[in-house]
Amino acid sequence: MALPLHTIKDQFPIFKNRPELVYLDSAATSHKPDSVILALNDFSEKENASVHRGLYDLSTDATRRFENVRKKVSDLLGVSNPSSIAFTKGTTESINLIAHGLIRKKLKLGDTIAVTAMEHHANFIPWQQLCHQRGALLNILPVTKNGELNLSGIDSMLGPRTRLLCLTHISNVLGTINPIEEIISIAHRKKIPVLIDAAQSTGHYPMMVDSWDADFVVFSAHKMFGPFGTGVLYAKQEFAPYIEPLNFGGGAIRNVTTEHTEFLDYPYKLEPGTPHVAGVIGLGAAIDFIQQLDLAETSLFTRNLTQKFKARLHELGGARILGQPSNFGSIVSFQMENIHPHDVASFLAQANIAVRAGHHCAQPLLESMGVPATVRVSFSIYNTEQDIDKTIDALAALKRFWSR
Amino acid sequence: MSDLKTLYSDIIRHHNESPFHFEKIEHAPVVLRANNPVCGDRFDLFLTADQKRISALHFHGFGCAISKASASVLVKSLEGRSLHEANNICNEFIHFIDNKPLHAPQELTDDFKAFSGVHNFPERRDCAILPWSAMKTYLESKLGRNN
Numbered sequence: 225m226a227l228p229l230h231t232i233k234d235q236f237p238i239f240k241n242r243p244e245l246v247y248l249d250s251a252a253t254s255h256k257p258d259s260v261i262l263a264l265n266d267f268s269e270k271e272n273a274s275v276h277r278g279l280y281d282l283s284t285d286a287t288r289r290f291e292n293v294r295k296k297v298s299d300l301l302g303v304s305n306p307s308s309i310a311f312t313k314g315t316t317e318s319i320n321l322i323a324h325g326l327i328r329k330k331l332k333l334g335d336t337i338a339v340t341a342m343e344h345h346a347n348f349i350p351w352q353q354l355c356h357q358r359g360a361l362l363n364i365l366p367v368t369k370n371g372e373l374n375l376s377g378i379d380s381m382l383g384p385r386t387r388l389l390c391l392t393h394i395s396n397v398l399g400t401i402n403p404i405e406e407i408i409s410i411a412h413r414k415k416i417p418v419l420i421d422a423a424q425s426t427g428h429y430p431m432m433v434d435s436w437d438a439d440f441v442v443f444s445a446h447k448m449f450g451p452f453g454t455g456v457l458y459a460k461q462e463f464a465p466y467i468e469p470l471n472f473g474g475g476a477i478r479n480v481t482t483e484h485t486e487f488l489d490y491p492y493k494l495e496p497g498t499p500h501v502a503g504v505i506g507l508g509a510a511i512d513f514i515q516q517l518d519l520a521e522t523s524l525f526t527r528n529l530t531q532k533f534k535a536r537l538h539e540l541g542g543a544r545i546l547g548q549p550s551n552f553g554s555i556v557s558f559q560m561e562n563i564h565p566h567d568v569a570s571f572l573a574q575a576n577i578a579v580r581a582g583h584h585c586a587q588p589l590l591e592s593m594g595v596p597a598t599v600r601v602s603f604s605i606y607n608t609e610q611d612i613d614k615t616i617d618a619l620a621a622l623k624r625f626w627s628r
Numbered sequence: 629m630s631d632l633k634t635l636y637s638d639i640i641r642h643h644n645e646s647p648f649h650f651e652k653i654e655h656a657p658v659v660l661r662a663n664n665p666v667c668g669d670r671f672d673l674f675l676t677a678d679q680k681r682i683s684a685l686h687f688h689g690f691g692c693a694i695s696k697a698s699a700s701v702l703v704k705s706l707e708g709r710s711l712h713e714a715n716n717i718c719n720e721f722i723h724f725i726d727n728k729p730l731h732a733p734q735e736l737t738d739d740f741k742a743f744s745g746v747h748n749f750p751e752r753r754d755c756a757i758l759p760w761s762a763m764k765t766y767l768e769s770k771l772g773r774n775n
């Protein structure tokens with residue numbers, strides 16, 4: 225039995241501590257349920273040991289629990305092999321690991337990397353900079369007015385010299401859910417590996433990485449009810465031996481002499497130094513929480529909230545929604561006529577409504593859609609229809625305030 | 629709500645809706661870009677100045693009501709000023725926004741005082757300061773070079 229959604233908010237203590245809060249910024253970071261907070265505290269209070277080090281119980285327990293989270297992650301992602309899961313600081317670090325630990329050495333003058341125009345800066349800048357450094361070209365798949373990927377040009381864009389295609393599963397600005405399975409198969413026909421930025425989808429949508437046949441998948445724990453500073457890199461087995469660490473130190477090695485270091489295999493070679501053990505344990509607790517949900521139900525629930533909010537914005541008038549993708553998740557970006565997004569966000573903040581205003585770390589996307597900034601609202605399982613009512617009321621008050 | 633009324637004072641709203649010298653100047657001798665990478669606000673200040681004085685000043689771009697009004701007040705306050713005076717005025721404004729005023733409030737212009745609501749919205753400080761920091765950086769390097 226899945227956890228019932230109408231009482232799920234009770235599991236998030238932030239709303240007990242701030243009963244007035246209307247939190248519409250889960251795309252930036254989600255709140256944490258009791259169970260995750262408890263797991264983080266429990267670990268510090270009762271175990272608090274590093275992993276792969278001590279021979280005493282605390283450390284062996286911590287190691288066992290830490291390693292067990294690889295299994296939880298692989299189950300969540302729909303991956304059969306837990307050893308394909310490396311722990312990182314987050315999406316950003318995972319992408320940089322692939323950029324500099326793997327692709328860099330393959331990338332020759334005149335080669336190309338393909339990205340889309342709707343990437344978060346975390347999945348854009350590393351590739352742009354790598355291309356600059358290697359004299360390679362960055363190809364950018366455009367986005368239509370509706371805020372969907374324009375797939376008509378993808379065939380000609382992916383060529384024999386394309387070394388990697390990087391794309392987001394869900395746009396953090398428009399909420400567009402991309403047809404990644406279809407895109408992966410197009411790329412694979414041309415023998416091009418694909419990196420999926422799953423920061424906005426993991427934990428919120430059913431993931432089937434093995435069956436999608438994605439080559440790399442990256443995400444952050446903090447966007448899926450888990451702690452900050454912890455994330456994941458999934459890499460398909462065939463690439464694992466070739467991914468080189470960017471950081472060097474203890475823990476990641478098999479043997480060290482004065483001349484040489486022999487590294488452990490993937491994923492351990494990518495995890496030097498004392499890791500964020502509590503963070504990984506907390507990620508495990510977040511996955512346990514997610515496994516109690518029915519993701520088909522929760523994703524429909526947040527989609528319905530989004531749909532309802534879009535309709536209410538439309539009724540309100542004076543709001544322009546950016547994009548209208550046919551397949552969308554729990555995110556919507558909009559502008560209010562003659563009122564700058566920051567002024568909208570400040571106004572809403574006075575009513576305890578937390579939204580995001582700005583370019584949402586996706587400047588190339590906003591530029592391609594001809595807008596400098598938007599207000600972004602994003603929903604999660606703890607949001608309610610009252611949240612929508614309050615926000616629409618506040619926006620109506622904003623319009624009155626601004627037209628006085 | 630009352631905080632919002634002080635943040636968006638009448639003077640700020642007036643500057644936001646009818647900004648002073650809000651136009652792009654082709655071939656301006658100096659163009660200063662004031663840009664906030666966090667939020668994407670971006671203004672250009674178009675400046676004509678000799679070694680001593682700012683003879684013409686305009687601005688154009690995109691930003692929230694606070695940063696736009698602030699740029700408008702900047703343009704209105706600095707055009708025609710000597711570089712030294714302009715630099716002092718920049719310092720005056722920035723210190724005022726940071727709650728460390730260099731002078732008593734009664735000595736400040738109404739245009740400056742209109743920004744006092746920002747004190748209750750620390751996250752809007754950067755919006756208010758945006759064009760002034762760009763101008764100050766320019767003036768300091770220019771004055772430094774002249775010395």
Ligand SMILES: Cc1ncc(COP(=O)(O)O)c(C=O)c1O
Nearest residue numbers: 314315316344346396421423444
């Ligand atoms: C789609 C997407 N990719 C990448 C990131 C970056 O994640 P992190 O800052 O946790 O590394 C985000 C976070 O905003 C995102 O939404």
